[in-house]
Amino acid sequence: MRIFLAPMEGVVDHTMRTMLTQVGGIDRCVTEFVRVTTTLLPPKTFYRLCPELHKQGLTPSGVPVYVQLLGGQPEPMAINAERAAQLGAPGIDINFGCPAKQVNRSDGGSVLLQEPDRVFAIVDAVRKAVPASTPVTVKIRLGFNDRSLLEDVTQAIFAANASELTIHARTKEDGYKPPAYWDAIADIYANSPIPIIANGEIWSVADYHQCIKESGCQDIMLGRGILACPDLARQINATQLEQHVRVMDWLMVVELLVQFCVVTEAMYERKYVGNRVKQWLGYLRRQYPQAAVLFEQVKRLKWPEDIAAAIALHKTEYSKAI
C-alpha cells in the first residue's frame, strides 16, 4: 500500500509539501501542473514549481516529487519532460484531469479524455523522451462528459507504457461534487498491467477502507482530505500495520501552522503569508472546529508577524480553555 499526495494548483506547493511530508505517511508527491504550449520552458519555470529539483527532487523529509506536465501536443510535452528529467525530476506525471474551462479551451487537461489517440501520442512521446529509469505516470478522471471512453483511454495509456495511472473517480462533468465513484475503477484495476491509484473523496480512515474495498486498488492519492487532516496518511498507514498512532490534536496542528508561516515567508513575498494560512484554515475547518475560530481571528490580518501573534494568542487561550 502506498499513499500519494495529490497535486493541487495554488494549494499544494513546495511549502505545503514540506509540511505534509514532515507529518509523515506520504510516499510520493506531484507538483502543481507545468503548463506546456508549444515551447521549451526555461529551467526557472520548473524550479519555481518544484524547488525540490535543487535537492534531488526530494522534499526535506526525503519524499520524491514528480513534476506534472499539462498540454495537448506530444512534441512540446516530450521536450519539456526531457528538460524536467535533466533537471533531476524523479518522475514525470501527465495531467489529463484538469476540469478548468480556460485550460480545456486551450487544449489541455480533461478535454483530451475525448481523444484516446492523442492521449496515446502524448504519453508515448513523453515516455520515449525521458530515460527508461524515469517513471512516467498519468492522472485522469473517469471521462469528460461521461465514462464511455474510459476503457479506450486506459488502454491507450497502457499501450504507451506508462508506469502508473492515478484515477480521480469522477468525470469532468461531475466536477468535485461528492460522491467519487470508486467502484468505477474496479474493472480497470482488475485488468491493468500497471499499478492503479485510486483518488477522490478520501477524508478519513473509514473512507480509505471503503475506497480500497470498492476499487480493489491498494494505492491511493489524498488531496483535500489530507489538507483537512494533516496526519491522515499516517493514520491510514497505522491501521494497515495494526499499530496505534496518536491522532494529531488541535495544538499540534497549530504548531504546524506556525512552521507553515515560517517556510512560506522564506519562499514568497511577505504579503502572501496571510492568504496561505487562511487558505489552509479553510480546509482544516472541516476536521477541526477550532480552525474556524482561528480563521475569524486572522481573517483581516496580512503580515506574517501579525498572523504569528494572533496564532500565539489563540494557542494560549485554547490551552487555558481545555
Ligand SMILES: Cc1cc2nc3c(=O)[nH]c(=O)nc-3n(C[C@H](O)[C@H](O)[C@H](O)COP(=O)(O)O)c2cc1C
Ligand atoms: C484547488 C485544486 C487544485 C488542483 N490542481 C490539480 C493539479 O494541478 N493537477 C492535477 O492533476 N489535479 C489537480 N487537482 C485535482 C486533485 O489532484 C484531486 O484529483 C482531486 O482534488 C480529488 O481528490 P480529493 O478528493 O482527495 O481532493 C486539484 C484539485 C483542487 C481542489
